[in-house]
Every structure is written in C-alpha cells, then in structure tokens.
Amino acid sequence: MIFEKIHTVPTSDELIDKAFKRASRAKSGKTIIGRGTALKAEESMILTSANVLSDNLANIVRRFPDFDQLPRFYYELADILVGIDKLRMSLASVDWASGKIHDIAREHVGKMRKTRQPALVRKEAFGRMASIMGSINKNLILLNDARNVLRKLPEVNDEHTIVVAGYPNVGKSSFVSSVTGASPEIAPYPFTTKGVSIGHFFRNDERYQVMDTPGLLDRAMSERNEIELQAITALKYLDAAVLFIIDASETCGYLIADQKHMLDEVRQHFELPILVAANKSDLPEFHQLDFVDMNISTATGDGIDEVLDRLVEMIRDTGSMDNKLEKI
Numbered sequence: 208m209i210f211e212k213i214h215t216v217p218t219s220d221e222l223i224d225k226a227f228k229r230a231s232r233a234k235s236g237k238t239i240i241g242r243g244t245a246l247k248a249e250e251s252m253i254l255t256s257a258n259v260l261s262d263n264l265a266n267i268v269r270r271f272p273d274f275d276q277l278p279r280f281y282y283e284l285a286d287i288l289v290g291i292d293k294l295r296m297s298l299a300s301v302d303w304a305s306g307k308i309h310d311i312a313r314e315h316v317g318k319m320r321k322t323r324q325p326a327l328v329r330k331e332a333f334g335r336m337a338s339i340m341g342s343i344n345k346n347l348i349l350l351n352d353a354r355n356v357l358r359k360l361p362e363v364n365d366e367h368t369i370v371v372a373g374y375p376n377v378g379k380s381s382f383v384s385s386v387t388g389a390s391p392e393i394a395p396y397p398f399t400t401k402g403v404s405i406g407h408f409f410r411n412d413e414r415y416q417v418m419d420t421p422g423l424l425d426r427a428m429s430e431r432n433e434i435e436l437q438a439i440t441a442l443k444y445l446d447a448a449v450l451f452i453i454d455a456s457e458t459c460g461y462l463i464a465d466q467k468h469m470l471d472e473v474r475q476h477f478e479l480p481i482l483v484a485a486n487k488s489d490l491p492e493f494h495q496l497d498f499v500d501m502n503i504s505t506a507t508g509d510g511i512d513e514v515l516d517r518l519v520e521m522i523r524d525t526g527s528m529d530n531k532l533e534k535i
C-alpha cells in the first residue's frame with residue numbers, strides 16, 4: 208500500500224529525549240581521564256544529539272511519498288483528507304529543521320574549541336536545538352495525524368476497474384459476488400461507513416477489479432456535501448467504467464424515475480463510460496426500460512456474461528492505462 212511506509216511520526220519531545228539520552232551515552236563512552244577528554248566528550252554530545260535529530264527528521268520526510276508521483280486517484284483522496292499543501296509545508300519545515308540542527312552543531316563545535324567551558328557551549332547548543340524542535344512540533348503532529356489518515360486509504364490497485372453504482376437493494380453486492388466468486392475484500396474509503404468492497408475477475412487473461420461503493424454512489428448527488436462529492440469525484444481518476452444498476456422491478460423500494468434521476472447525475476458528474484443494466488429480470492414486476500443498455504438477473508445469471516464483455520470493451524476503448532494513470 209502506497210502509504211504503508213510512513214511510520215509513526217514522533218513528537219519533538221520524544222525526539223529530543225532520544226537524542227539527549229544518546230548524547231549522554233556518547234559522553235560516558237568518552238570519559239577516559241586525560242587532557243582534552245572533557246572537550247571531546249562535550250563535542251561528541253553535540254554531534255551525537257544533532258545526528259540523531261537530524262537523521263530522524265530526514266527519515267520522516269523521506270518516508271512520505273512524493274505527492275507528484277502519486278496516481279491521481281490517491282492524490283485527490285489525500286488532498287481531500289489532509290490537504291496536500293499543508294502536508295508539503297510541514298514536510299518542508301521538518302526538512303529545514305533537519306539542516307538547521309546540523310548548522311547549530313557545527314557552529315557550536317567550532318565555538319567550543321575556543322572556550323575553556325565546553326559544557327556551557329554544549330548546553331547552549333542543546334538549547335538551540337530544543338528550540339528548533341519546539342518550533343516544528345506542530346508540523347510533526349500534523350504529519351502524524353496525516354499518516355494515520357492516509358494509512359487507511361483503500362487498497363485500490365492501478366488496474367482496470369468496474370465501479371458499481373445504483374440505489375440500495377438494486378443488486379450491486381449480488382452482482383459483485385456473482386462475478387468475483389468469493390466474498391470481496393472490504394477496504395475503508397473516506398466518508399463512507401461501510402467502505403468499498405473490492406473483488407476481482409479475469410477476462411482474456413487480464414485481471415479486473417470490481418468495486419462496490421455502498422454509501423458513495425447509492426443516492427442522489429444533490430444530497431451530498433462538498434467533501435463527499437470530492438470523495439466520489441476521485442473515482443473518476445481510476446481506469447474505470449461504471450456499471451449503473453437499475454432495479455427495474457422497483458422491489459428495492461425506489462421508483463424507476465428516481466433511479467433514472469440518479470443515473471443522470473452520475474452521468475453529469477463523471478467522464479467515465481457508463482453501462483446501464485436493468486436487474487431482476489427474473490421477477491414478474493420487471494419493466495422493460497428504453498434507457499437501459501442491458502437486462503440482467505444476478506439471481507439466475509442471465510445477461511451477466513454479456514455485461515462483463517461489454518464493460519471490458521468499454522474500458523479497453525477508453526484508452527491506455529498510462530493515459531488514465533497520468534501523474535500530475
């Protein structure tokens with residue numbers, strides 16, 4: 208997973224504590240009696256603590272992904288969830304602090320050689336380093352919060368995807384399990400309680416990912432707030448086609464007119480190709496509808512193969528993967 212590499216981001220206090228502890232160990236390693244050992248010991252305290260701080264900060268920055276290299280889908284979600292600009296600024300501050308601490312160490316080691324009281328200079332260096340660390344604590348906290356959020360992003364592979372949409376109880380989950388066999392994996396998704404469920408199937412030796420989106424593409428867009436809309440919009444950056452399922456028997460409890468309305472909204476909202484399937488063709492209440500592309504029954508399996516063939520064609524026709532996975 209893209210954000211897995213990011214470890215817990217420590218606070219300033221935790222880092223200072225670690226650095227100063229290591230520094231005192233470095234000092235005790237150097238207390239052999241003799242001329243110049245006091246100086247050496249104080250010097251190694253400064254250098255050790257500066258290295259610990261500086262390296263830890265640099266590692267924090269390094270473990271965050273390069274946002275410019277993220278697939279667009281993840282970039283959009285990360286931006287909605289934590290704000291990429293804020294993240295970039297915090298990373299820049301941490302990077303700055305990492306360099307600054309090195310400068311302080313160098314400066315004070317030089318100063319120490321010209322003084323008879325190296326311990327005082329070392330204390331001064333510690334004070335400056337602690338103050339730099341204090342100034343970036345808010346950034347470290349922001350990065351840790353971001354890390355905790357980003358880790359929960361769904362594991363959506365950069366592969367051909369079919370996004371299943373439609374009102375509740377139209378048969379979305381039934382469709383996903385009938386085409387993917389085993390029970391799908393559930394991946395958390397921003398602003399949904401149920402997450403997205405993801406299964407796979409193969410067609411002509413190629414793997415396709417089927418994604419059910421309970422809570423996302425299952426009610427009117429007009430009921431959505433801005434952030435939910437963005438979370439939905441991120442889907443359009445997948446290499447995907449949408450399967451919009453209509454319950455043409457209306458046994459789901461939603462009128463065909465309302466379902467068609469949502470279909471129109473989804474059409475307006477996405478540039479992705481959309482296939483419209485009328486489900487529950489096995490039921491006597493089933494209506495033949497002129498605005499759908501195909502009739503299916505997930506209960507009997509009627510029409511399912513044809514739907515998959517058509518979706519695979521649509522994805523192929525929308526161009527190459529590279530096109531859709533364009534980096535920003």
Ligand SMILES: Nc1nc2c(ncn2[C@@H]2O[C@H](COP(=O)(O)OP(=O)(O)O)[C@@H](O)[C@H]2O)c(=O)[nH]1
Nearest residue numbers: 374375376377378379380381486487504505506
């Ligand atoms: N008769 C019939 N019932 C179906 C069909 N597809 C789904 N259902 C039923 O419709 C209900 C809702 O299905 P589900 O897949 O959970 O819908 P979702 O909420 O869109 O995921 C369930 O009771 C299914 O058994 C179908 O093709 N025919």
Ligand SMILES: [Mg+2]
Nearest residue numbers: 379380381421
């Ligand atoms: Mg469902």
